[in-house]
Amino acid sequence: MSADKPSTALTSRQQVAVVVLAAALVGAVLAPSVYAATNEPSDTVAVVEIEGPVNTALADDVESELADIRANESVGAVVLKLDTPGGAPVASERMYKAVQRTSDDMTVIASVQSISASGGYYAMAPADEIYVLPTSTVGSIGLNAPAPRASSTALGPSGPDKAGSNPTQAWAEQQTLADTFINAMMAERSDEFEMPREEVAKADTYLGTEAVQNGFADEIGSLNEAIHAAATEEELGEYTVDTRETGQEFGIPFLVRTDTGIVAIHANDPGYADVKPMPSTYVYTPAVPHVDTIERFSETDVRTGGAASTERGTPGNETARLSGGVGA
Amino acid sequence: MTRVAPLAAAFVVTLAAVTGGAAIAGYVTADGAAPAPAIQNDHYQNPDLIANDTPGQATVEMDASAGSQTVLVDPGVEPATARPVLPFSLIGLGGGGVADRDIRPLANALIENGHEVGVYVPDPDQQRRPVRPGAEETTQLGERLAEADAFVTFRTDYEPDELDAIESFVESGGHVVLATEPDAAYSQPGAASLDATLDVTTESGYVYNMEENDLNYQRVYAEATGDASLTEGVDRAVFPSATPVGTPAGGADVLRPIEGSELSTTRAPTDAPLLVRNDEVVMIGDSDFLSPDNARRADNDALIGNLADFLVTNDRTPPGDGGSTGPTQPGPGQPPTNGTAG
Numbered sequence: 001m002s003a004d005k006p007s008t009a010l011t012s013r014q015q016v017a018v019v020v021l022a023a024a025l026v027g028a029v030l031a032p033s034v035y036a037a038t039n040e041p042s043d044t045v046a047v048v049e050i051e052g053p054v055n056t057a058l059a060d061d062v063e064s065e066l067a068d069i070r071a072n073e074s075v076g077a078v079v080l081k082l083d084t085p086g087g088a089p090v091a092s093e094r095m096y097k098a099v100q101r102t103s104d105d106m107t108v109i110a111s112v113q114s115i116s117a118s119g120g121y122y123a124m125a126p127a128d129e130i131y132v133l134p135t136s137t138v139g140s141i142g143l144n145a146p147a148p149r150a151s152s153t154a155l156g157p158s159g160p161d162k163a164g165s166n167p168t169q170a171w172a173e174q175q176t177l178a179d180t181f182i183n184a185m186m187a188e189r190s191d192e193f194e195m196p197r198e199e200v201a202k203a204d205t206y207l208g209t210e211a212v213q214n215g216f217a218d219e220i221g222s223l224n225e226a227i228h229a230a231a232t233e234e235e236l237g238e239y240t241v242d243t244r245e246t247g248q249e250f251g252i253p254f255l256v257r258t259d260t261g262i263v264a265i266h267a268n269d270p271g272y273a274d275v276k277p278m279p280s281t282y283v284y285t286p287a288v289p290h291v292d293t294i295e296r297f298s299e300t301d302v303r304t305g306g307a308a309s310t311e312r313g314t315p316g317n318e319t320a321r322l323s324g325g326v327g328a
Numbered sequence: 329m330t331r332v333a334p335l336a337a338a339f340v341v342t343l344a345a346v347t348g349g350a351a352i353a354g355y356v357t358a359d360g361a362a363p364a365p366a367i368q369n370d371h372y373q374n375p376d377l378i379a380n381d382t383p384g385q386a387t388v389e390m391d392a393s394a395g396s397q398t399v400l401v402d403p404g405v406e407p408a409t410a411r412p413v414l415p416f417s418l419i420g421l422g423g424g425g426v427a428d429r430d431i432r433p434l435a436n437a438l439i440e441n442g443h444e445v446g447v448y449v450p451d452p453d454q455q456r457r458p459v460r461p462g463a464e465e466t467t468q469l470g471e472r473l474a475e476a477d478a479f480v481t482f483r484t485d486y487e488p489d490e491l492d493a494i495e496s497f498v499e500s501g502g503h504v505v506l507a508t509e510p511d512a513a514y515s516q517p518g519a520a521s522l523d524a525t526l527d528v529t530t531e532s533g534y535v536y537n538m539e540e541n542d543l544n545y546q547r548v549y550a551e552a553t554g555d556a557s558l559t560e561g562v563d564r565a566v567f568p569s570a571t572p573v574g575t576p577a578g579g580a581d582v583l584r585p586i587e588g589s590e591l592s593t594t595r596a597p598t599d600a601p602l603l604v605r606n607d608e609v610v611m612i613g614d615s616d617f618l619s620p621d622n623a624r625r626a627d628n629d630a631l632i633g634n635l636a637d638f639l640v641t642n643d644r645t646p647p648g649d650g651g652s653t654g655p656t657q658p659g660p661g662q663p664p665t666n667g668t669a670g
Contacts (some may be wrong), residue, residue, distance in 0.1 A: 016334075018333045019342070020337045020339075021341035022339065023338070023339045023340075023343040023346070024342060024346060027342065027343050027345075027346025027350075028344060030343075030347050030350075031349075031350040032350075032351040034347050036352050061631045069525055097367070100367055101367060104367065104519060116365045150429070150619075150620070165381075165582055166382060168382070168383040168543070168624070169381040169383070171379075171544055171547070172380060172543050173377035173381065174544070175379040175543045178371065179379070180377060183372075183377060184371050184372070186371070187369065198538035198539050201538055201545075202538060222435075234466045283562075
């Protein structure tokens with residue numbers, strides 16, 4: 001019995017050794033993925049899109065994307081892809097703070113497409129570098145607001161300032177709103193600006209070619225060049241690009257200019273609840289369409305559509321309307 | 329078979345040791361991902377950032393001891409645009425022009441000192457009448473000016489016969505204050521004719537100051553350049569939207585924008601006057617400075633008082649100035665014909 005055992009069966013020691021070896025092999029297979037899961041290499045450049053009017057929805061998304069990027073060790077650098085005329089002051093400030101914190105952690109490069117003005121400029125100012133294309137538009141550092149007017153006495157509110165203050169108080173508030181923005185830009189880029197504060201506060205916009213001369217931008221370059229510069233700065237070597245879209249589709253809410261101010265419209269077919277006035281904005285007004293322009297399109301739609309049912313027409317109708325609304 | 333359990337245990341322990349070790353190694357060598365602390369932005373916490381919103385006080389006082397004078401005010405209601413619409417729009421609500429409220433500080437000072445203030449609002453029906461051939465070439469404005477000693481206008485688009493009436497009014501010693509706006513050249517034709525009649529000039533564009541201003545770059549400060557009755561007690565006045573004005577006469581009664589002011593059209597520094605006096609005429613490149621809100625800014629109240637003095641200190645004696653006719657009522661309607669008339 002004991003003579004044939006050694007030739008056919010393993011000793012208990014051997015059995016343990018085999019099992020341990022098998023476990024080690026399986027472990028060796030799993031270990032890299034486990035290791036990678038807990039210690040991802042920084043080999044990704046995240047591209048965060050900041051496009052359309054600056055509003056709460058956009059700020060929500062940008063804040064959350066940048067927070068995610070800061071917590072994600074696989075992201076080594078960030079490029080902001082900007083195309084915005086600005087918008088709401090608070091939303092601009094929120095993005096500014098988010099970019100500022102991210103810029104503390106890693107390289108952040110702003111890449112301006114056609115425009116990054118006013119609130120858009122505010123948001124990208126803490127970036128390490130601002131890339132523009134030769135005909136991009138940047139600048140417009142200031143507040144857009146109508147002149148405060150005296151109003152007739154409101155009867156009923158519990159205090160004199162409850163239903164609107166006097167014009168001087170409103171002027172002072174507007175000045176404070178403007179200075180908040182201008183001071184922040186001076187804090188971020190006064191070393192780059194080739195002009196004094198008073199000149200910056202004129203809120204002029206500049207084309208990319210001029211912006212790299214006067215310090216409103218740092219480099220002429222495309223999005224890809226900005227991505228490459230960010231990767232190079234962080235010594236990423238081989239890297240992947242992760243594009244993160246923000247804001248809602250179709251840029252809703254979109255901004256519309258009226259004769260008295262700017263309004264945000266929160267629906268394509270707006271009702272009363274979908275239109276909100278924006279008394280004070282960090283926006284580059286010429287980039288915001290006037291309501292008359294939009295009404296003109298709507299009139300064409302009504303004329304050519306005839307029946308009410310065509311209001312919610314097919315994509316074909318949409319095209320016809322945009323191209324002049326002929327026929328159908 | 330009884331050895332299966334220890335063998336399985338050995339397998340699990342080894343696997344756990346290897347993968348656990350990998351996990352621990354990963355965590356140990358990973359960079360910390362703790363939330364970054366809040367960044368202090370000193371530029372948001374600068375106390376100077378908050379603009380002073382105290383409205384200020386206004387005390388409009390007059391020094392002139394002239395007897396009761398009649399001051400006619402043309403707030404700038406345009407009959408051409410007002411004609412087709414309801415008469416309610418003629419009282420200065422909507423459309424261009426200056427509302428009654430905006431001239432209150434000046435009007436109050438005049439009234440408190442025993443003078444009479446009339447507001448000229450053209451009657452759209454009567455406006456057509458002088459055009460008829462053979463009729464007496466008297467305009468509504470001419471009729472009102474004939475009874476007045478001084479004239480304050482915020483309008484520039486007068487008809488030729490109205491300009492004649494204004495010219496003869498000035499020639500007879502009547503004092504005129506013309507307050508214009510930077511956009512008058514854009515929205516109203518005929519400003520040059522009035523300027524020529526009164527011998528004053530206006531430049532295009534507005535004056536602004538990025539360095540020192542009253543809560544907005546367009547609300548510029550202006551300083552007196554010499555000692556003169558119009559600028560007495562006025563260290564600085566605020567003009568909320570000012571255009572440079574001039575007069576060939578020169579003189580000391582001028583207010584010029586403070587250093588750092590620039591002209592919108594040239595973007596070049598300017599010290600061109602914002603208020604000038606040409607004998608009987610005072611030209612001001614702004615019409616908002618005498619509103620109640622702006623009267624409280626800087627020394628605007630003193631300037632308004634001086635303007636009131638200027639208006640009532642004139643050499644004119646209206647032809648039919650026999651006795652008091654009572655304050656002239658604004659509006660196109662006829663005064664009630666009960667008793668005292670005649």
